[in-house]
Amino acid sequence: MSRVARLGRCLFVNGRRFESRQSTLQMQAETLADSPLSTSLEPPQFSMFKATEIAAAAAACAEAECYEQLEQLKKTEVVPLLMEWFVQQQQIICANPTEVAAKLRKMVAGGARKTVVISDFDYTLSRFANEKGERLSTTHGVFDDNVMRLNPALGQQFVDLKNKYYPIEFCPILTQEEKIPHMEKWWGTSHSLIVNEKFSKNTIEDFVRQSRIVFKDGAEDFIQSLDAHNIPLVIFSAGIGNIIEYFLEQKLGAIPRNTHFISNMILFDEEEKACAFSEPLIHTFCKNSSVIQKETSFFHEINGRVNVILLGDSMGDIHMDVGVERDGPTLKVGYYNGSLDDTAALKHYEEVYDIVLIHDPTLDVAQKIVDMINSTH
Ligand SMILES: Nc1nc2c(ncn2[C@@H]2O[C@H](COP(=O)(O)O)[C@@H](O)[C@H]2O)c(=O)[nH]1
Numbered sequence: 064m065s066r067v068a069r070l071g072r073c074l075f076v077n078g079r080r081f082e083s084r085q086s087t088l089q090m091q092a093e094t095l096a097d098s099p100l101s102t103s104l105e106p107p108q109f110s111m112f113k114a115t116e117i118a119a120a121a122a123a124c125a126e127a128e129c130y131e132q133l134e135q136l137k138k139t140e141v142v143p144l145l146m147e148w149f150v151q152q153q154q155i156i157c158a159n160p161t162e163v164a165a166k167l168r169k170m171v172a173g174g175a176r177k178t179v180v181i182s183d184f185d186y187t188l189s190r191f192a193n194e195k196g197e198r199l200s201t202t203h204g205v206f207d208d209n210v211m212r213l214n215p216a217l218g219q220q221f222v223d224l225k226n227k228y229y230p231i232e233f234c235p236i237l238t239q240e241e242k243i244p245h246m247e248k249w250w251g252t253s254h255s256l257i258v259n260e261k262f263s264k265n266t267i268e269d270f271v272r273q274s275r276i277v278f279k280d281g282a283e284d285f286i287q288s289l290d291a292h293n294i295p296l297v298i299f300s301a302g303i304g305n306i307i308e309y310f311l312e313q314k315l316g317a318i319p320r321n322t323h324f325i326s327n328m329i330l331f332d333e334e335e336k337a338c339a340f341s342e343p344l345i346h347t348f349c350k351n352s353s354v355i356q357k358e359t360s361f362f363h364e365i366n367g368r369v370n371v372i373l374l375g376d377s378m379g380d381i382h383m384d385v386g387v388e389r390d391g392p393t394l395k396v397g398y399y400n401g402s403l404d405d406t407a408a409l410k411h412y413e414e415v416y417d418i419v420l421i422h423d424p425t426l427d428v429a430q431k432i433v434d435m436i437n438s439t440h
């Protein structure tokens with residue numbers, strides 16, 4: 064006759080812990096009902112109940128847990144359907160579908176309450192080019208465009224900086240370490256031009272209204288669907304956070320409650336004139352925990368959100384999840400805006416991003432992933 068005992072939610076038969084829930088459930092129903100429970104391992108209050116009542120409680124508890132796990136498994140049945148859709152899309156490259164499917168299963172099982180989205184802004188939530196293939200603006204680029212109209216000499220300085228440093232940023236030969244001093248020089252010089260000109264908050268808001276920043280198709284719906292399901296959105300940008308805020312206010316009417324920013328912020332004086340930039344400087348190659356203030360106000364909101372969806376367009380975006388304390392998966396979705404002939408660059412994106420989107424002007428993939436997570440809870 065086997066000796067059966069329960070400790071909390073664990074079941075022991077002859078001292079050995081039973082792992083499988085199904086067999087546990089079956090065994091509990093059959094075994095506990097007629098075998099004397101070893102009271103040596105049972106908490107004293109159990110001794111007041113008859114074995115049959117304990118058996119029924121144990122079976123019910125295991126059944127509930129087993130049911131919950133079966134429900135969790137059912138939820139993840141949607142994952143193969145999404146993977147099938149990925150495979151059918153021309154613009155999607157998924158180098159390791161098995162690993163992506165495993166991450167998606169964990170995210171679906173965890174649900175919206177365990178999920179956080181960390182996204183770059185320039186050329187990730189915003190479009191890289193318009194339908195004619197013309198390059199659209201970054202948040203810094205708002206000054207390139209507008210200052211040229213008001214003060215051509217100063218405007219040319221912004222444009223010269225971009226023409227000099229943008230090729231360095233995306234140079235396939237220089238290492239990130241070799242690029243960093245150039246990035247610091249670019250960001251520092253352009254921020255100094257803005258502060259020295261003492262642009263007012265109103266002027267900058269007008270610049271945004273007249274800028275060539277364009278949301279990716281579906282970006283408004285994506286951001287609002289995250290807010291509707293209480294999924295935090297952390298916009299981690301080496302651009303200018305104020306520009307992103309003004310852009311969201313102008314496009315969405317208000318900044319959704321769930322949306323938070325880690326970015327370079329223009330500081331204004333009492334006359335609302337630009338007087339400084341926030342520290343530390345955030346450039347393309349330091350988008351990681353080293354620039355996150357430890358007591359960031361919204362950290363309490365993302366605490367416990369173990370599953371991360373990371374959206375980026377550059378190699379500098381792949382470590383934006385570093386610093387979020389957790390043990391869940393990060394699903395990295397990368398927008399590739401480069402040339403299809405540049406096979407080395409494309410291969411590099413496939414190595415660092417789980418899903419690579421080729422010249423994709425939409426948020427469709429990210430929306431499908433979030434919809435799947437939301438639909439199963
Ligand atoms: N036109 C300019 N673009 C700039 C300048 N400084 C930086 N940048 C670009 O911004 C993005 C970073 O933003 P992120 O949201 O994508 O992290 C970076 O890729 C640079 O190309 C500037 O002075 N002018």
Ligand SMILES: [Mg+2]
Pocket residue numbers: 183184185186187375376377
């Ligand atoms: Mg970007």
